[in-house]
Amino acid sequence: MRSGRLFSLPIALVFAAMAVRAHATTIEITMENLVISPAEISAKVGDTITWINKDVFAHTATAKNGDFDVTLAPKKSASSILKKAGTIDYYCRYHPNMKATLKVEP
Template sequence: MLSRYSAAIVGALLLAASACVPASAATIQITMENLEINPAVASAKVGDTIEWINKDVFVHTATARNGDFDVSLPPKKTGSFVLKKAGTVDYYCRYHPNMKATLNVAP
């Protein structure tokens, strides 16, 4: 009886410990190429990193309309930002305003 009870306690402790481990954050890659942002709509979670990859020969930015971020992207370089809050964020390139995209950030 004691061994079955001990096994139940160990199992409960392992289950509780696994619930306390935070999920690992993801890195979402978004490309800027041929004056387009791909994907134009992306989903992520708070704590995830967005990595923009500029494949063009032009400087681009990833500029949030709500002011959350403004990442400069030199030609053939990458830039990143860790998402800090949930919500929908529309962003664009300040140099090429027709380049627009949306991030849907879940809690």
Template sequence: MLPRRILLTALALGAMAVPAHAATIQVVMENLVVSPAEVSAKVGDTIEWINKDMFVHTATARNGDFDITMPPKKTVTSVLNKAGMVEYYCRYHPNMKAVLKIAP
């Protein structure tokens, strides 16, 4: 009976394994340009949206997954929670566009 408890305890502890560390990825908006224009990330990663311009920008997903507002000269963070390819743009400056490729 004791070996079975040890086995069950080991299995339970294995199921609680710590996930890999999520990455923090910086996306900069400066001079009406999004950089980088294409980012590869994973679900659970954090995006640091850095607005270096003197006016408001947004990161607005074309599929509706997110709509993030970045005040002038501020940084905003968000965590990616859904896999897929997401095209996004700035609502105030529609020529500012980019793509997030989010792996599971």
């Protein structure tokens, strides 16, 4: 009976690890024609945000509260994992009229 319990533990750990990964998702935010799209989006702590720059010039995703500052070369992308909950207003430092809001839930 003890060997059955030892066999069950590794299986339980594998399923637990899979369950944690299953909750996280990747959210794509695009910068194109001097517009951030979507301009407002919700995500959860642990999600990955991928910013995609489709323009021919550089952009940034700069959080007003300092949570992130991502520089995107032309036609490139970058990703960040969300670490804490809150509402984050961000913009492009090179084009301050490009603004968006990211709502991060626990």
